[in-house]
Amino acid sequence: MSHRTAVAPEASWVARWAGSLLCLVVAGIHVVDQGGITATRDPSYLGIAYHVLEIAAVVAAALLLLGLVRLGWLLAVGVALGPLVGYILSRGPGLPGAREDIGNWTEPLGLASLAVEGALLLLSVPLFARSMRPRPRASVSSGD
Template identity: 85%
Template sequence: MSHRTAVVAEAAWAPRWAGALLCLVVAAIHVVDQDGLTATKAPSYMGIAYHVLEIAAVIAAVLLLLGLVRLGWLLAVGVALGPLVGYILSRGPGLPGDSDDIGNWTEPLGLVSLAVEGALLLLSVPLFVRSLRRRP
């Protein structure tokens, strides 16, 4: 392997590791927000959504680290976009059975979550699109 090929191969790892790390941080933030792995946030549909998000985030991280980038980046887009939409809906009009967060735009954990999810979205969308241009 030439030096240039080695540098390109090494560079390809950097965004995958970054994406995997961001996915795991999204999962961790939501575990903290629901008070642990075994807790389920109320209302129950929101608690289930948290658990699905956490599992999807771990799966996306594993896929990225294994080099299954097309599926990994697609799942990472969902891991970023889902909670962003949920944050906006829960703080704006509110969600069915959950009006506690309406107007609570500056909750510290929520702001950290927005930053991490925003970074993941900015990373994952272009890399997913690039993966579509490559042969399967």
């Protein structure tokens, strides 16, 4: 008899649903911030980055729900980290052609975004790391 504990499938399912929901909330916050799905922020590189993030968030959510956890959690890490880094850079030194947010650390939508991205990061990093571990193979009993 093995004393190894396994993660209950329900726990994995709950984590995948939570990760998917957090990814979709990140996408939604950025759609609101850019002014809608068809709007594009200026400068154009920033608008493109918003669209790439939103698409990546939806794809990550779909991958997690479909059970493609390794790729889903990896993409979820990127969905969390990308905007976190962008927030720090845009509020700190500023971004080329986008200096209006320098020092604007307490914008409500930005703070909501940080909270969701932080939660997604805390969820996705350990689950991605766990997905990278080799799975133990089932041992064949000799039937003594």
